Amino acid sequence: MIRVVPRPLCRAASVVTKKRFYSSSALSLQFLDAHHLFDSNSAVKIESLYGRHSKVAAFRANRAPSLFPLVASVVRTLNWGIVRTLRFSEVVDVYGFSHSLESFGMLIGVFASAGRYSQVRCLIKCLVDYDKNVGFSLLELPTILPELSSGELSLLQAYGLVIQVLAESSMLDAAVESYLKAKIFGVHIGVPVCNFLLKSLVKHCEVERAKTLFQNMKNFGPLPNVHTYTILMNLYAKDGMFNIDEASGILKEMEQRGVKPNEVTYGTYIRVLCGAGMIESAREFLKDLLGKGLQYNNYCFNAVILGFCREASLLPRALTVLDEMKACGLTPDVHTYSILIDGFCKKGDVLKGYDLLIEMANSGIMPTIVCYSSLLHGLCMRGEMDTAVNLFYELKYRGYEHDLVSYGILIDGYCHLGDLEGACKLWDEMIQRDLKPDALCYTSTIYGYCKIGCLNEALQQFELMLCSGVAPSVVTCAVIVDGFCKKGRLADAFQFLNEMLGWGVIPNIFIYKVLMIALCKEMPHKVWEVFGAMTKRGIVADVVVYTILIDASLKMSDLTGACRLFSGMSRKAVEPSIFTYTSLINGLCRNGRFPEALSLFEEMIEKGFTPDRVVYTSVIGGYCRCGDVEKAMKLFNKMVQCGFSPDVVAYSCLIDGYSKFLLMDKAESLFHEMIKMGLSPTVVTYTSLIAGYRKMGDWDKAFDMYNRMIKQGIQPDMLANLSLGINRSTEQT
Structure with a gap:
């Protein structure tokens, strides 16, 4: 196949290769003296190929460039420290594009021949960053790297390294295009590189692209291995994207294709089950692993413990799993104890968290600052800021070095109490210690301002965050969107959502919920548009989303649609909440369909839900409209007996x-x-x-x-x- 490479980078490469200053291997430089690396009788005129490098650079005898001596030094010593600070764009400004490209190509060849591919990736990243900044297409870069490196890199290696660098740089479009280009050239990309690209796509929640790459591997090779399947399953273990059907399908397909899951695969599947609220199923799955003698490790047990710790009422079950873990011969690690301590402290049971910390220390595991941070967080949640601050400074006296997390927890504690003055004092202390506020600190103060109704001050803090070079997290953006919605500024909320997408921040399910709740009050018919955008991103609707949709349908007088949504929840394995029942029962009562409302009321009680005042009132109203006042009065008295004030x-x-x-x-x-x-x-x-x-x-x-x-x-x-x-x-x- 004849390659036609019309790009500037390739033209420059051809200029470079017309005259080599080294033999067939870049390693031959080590036998040359730096003063003899240049031909004093020749002048190579190199015209820069980009607008900002329009001057013609000529390397003459009286002005020998210093890059080749540097390359020679690296050849002799393989000292990465000499190269680490080089920036290709800066080098081009001084020595011209062609000479810089040749020198970097030689460096790539040197480190490739020594098998030091992490350094090779760093050098390629310099080229990628330069090309990205000047708007150059990166698709041809892998095709010239073998020649630039004097054959030390094969075309397969070049494509693999470029794809990895592009993926690491979050340049996913270029990474995927390079992968497809390699396929066209007949370059057989290996499983590790494909897995690396797949992992990057999963990390950025690129659902469709990840699925497409996975399918491409199955259809055209290389065939997915256990790590491929595990990476894809991790896509459905992300917050807001838990999908049991997809995860179960992956396990089933692995069995059909003869790919044996490992402990990480099983642990990831357990995380999906726990994330979807099926914690008991996760525990049964773990028991099944033990019974069948399949692979398991601390990660599997920690996933189940984490699932139980997310529900305050299930914390005792987490301790039971801890005992089962010990009975299996596994020793709880620092992550196990950290999860448990954090779970109890978030519940507000700081004393139990402290007991676990003591047990951890007695087991020979040194409590980390993370464990103590959980205690600080628990105290802050209880509003015991004085105790939290005292512990904070006591730890400092013991020699623990407080980091941004510790400061962030206390700042967040003050902000949740609306004490912005206390938060600002800690903020100033943090700055004095040369700790740069991170996204959590900014988010906490933004939340604090929003909590006390000062949205403008919150927006000013957000601007300061951006000016300080701190990238907003999805939580930061959620707080801002929520602030706009609570002020009734829906247009500003949606405009901010568009800007957020421009920053590369992917909306999570909470943001979609906030928008849908706000729209449900003002424009219920618009709720479905937001729901559609959410599902396109692969986010699976949970019970809250279904409840909002049911409420919106009722406000649009679409009782049939609301009932259809309620029935669909069971097919999606989504259990209705007390609020789901309340919304639909109220809608049925208002529309004269009291028998159905009463049936739902009885079903709710059978499932263990305790009716609240709203449900009782709806059913009482339904009885009264049907003329059965005596039953209404009995229910009224029962409501009072249950502790609800009418x-x-x-x-x-x-x-x-x-x-x-x-x-x-x-x-x-x-x-x-x-x-x-x-x-x-x-x-x-x-x-x-x-x-x-x-x-x-x-x-x-x-x-x-x-x-x-x-x-x-x-x-x-x-x-x-x-x-x-x-x-x-x-x-x-």
């Missing part, structure tokens, strides 16, 4: 129910009871009583309630006026 809506439902049956003594009794409870009757409450008394013919009491309503400052509605035959112009009577 609100004005619950009382008004019962008063309306009794009034319709002209049981005015009971209605009036409830009326006085609610006033004693400190609840103010609404226009609905008064209108129900007025209508009841009017139907009984007790006009005096009807007018008494009417006048009482006016004295309370409540404007009668049309129904109240019509009940008494009052014209609005006579309301003052």
